[in-house]
Amino acid sequence: MSTDRPIVLFDLFGVIARLQRPGAMDEMASLSGAPTDAFAAAYWACRRPYDAGQFSASQYWTAVQHRLSLPAHPDIIEKLRLADIDSWSRVDDRMVAYAQSLWDVAEVALLSNIPADHADAFLAAQPWLRHLDHVAFSGKIHAAKPDPAAFHHCVSALHATPADFLFVDDREENVRAARAIGMDGHVFTGRDELAAALGTWLPTG
Template identity: 45%
Template structure:
């Protein structure tokens, strides 16, 4: 049986909305362009669990030439968590139905600790995944090979026994290089077709 390994953001959960992005930059009280450059350029170690929110936001502040006090840091963490919290409910049900139908499913997400804790507390549908790989917990973040190999080990399958679904080209190609079957996610209908071609219904 083929297992299906899902990305979360951009597949099951939505990307940050324009409103949530504006809220974050406004909370930081810095120009948006500079804010997003610092936010993304420093994000990978935070997602990988090398640091927690206060350290990450201190580094963002330093890159911006400012300082966030404890209250501002807490507000930024809360706004950041909120910005990644909108779900695609139809995809949640689609993935849950696969699991209920006997398909082995997993989740591999680049996600920092504060956001991972929020999802664990708020979303019981995570229980449908037989492999739950939050980057901050496994010490590897996509597209690092270790992230995919960790999942294969915990599925107890070779990479070729896993279909990886992600909306980012670089993440998909990294998985493919390790021998996983892959699908670049654009819509639920195209994913359904890919699953059918893989013999998964």
């Protein structure tokens, strides 16, 4: 390894933070004026440029509403934006504590696909994030997983090489992308499984 300490690079949602709150899609669809199935399809179809910092919140929600052939009034857009941020606001306190416990043996960093305005809200609500060795939000670095640029950003920011990293994500496609640039990777299914993987991966002595 090129660094003095190995680096555990965490995904956020589905690992340290909870996935989207149940029922949130129904609530946002109601605000939008669309059936839930159609709203969800438009929500995800337009999401990648928003995650990657290529769309502002206004541009994203305007694109969603236009895809649904519905009006994109500023008040509707703001209600949708705030409801969306709230829907992704929950963390797993046990995983937060576990990630922090790794400081004894490793650098701890984070790489998350999250729009810039969501990132600002999440940082404000979760100040522990500011104590990590590096935090990379896709909307801020203008690259979203599985784009290799997102992983290379972390390598450069931490003055490391890909071999210094274990990347932890709940999505296999993202883990494959990390492995493709030379990182080790672990598909997250639970804390116990991760602890076992780290016990094997971390250097001894």
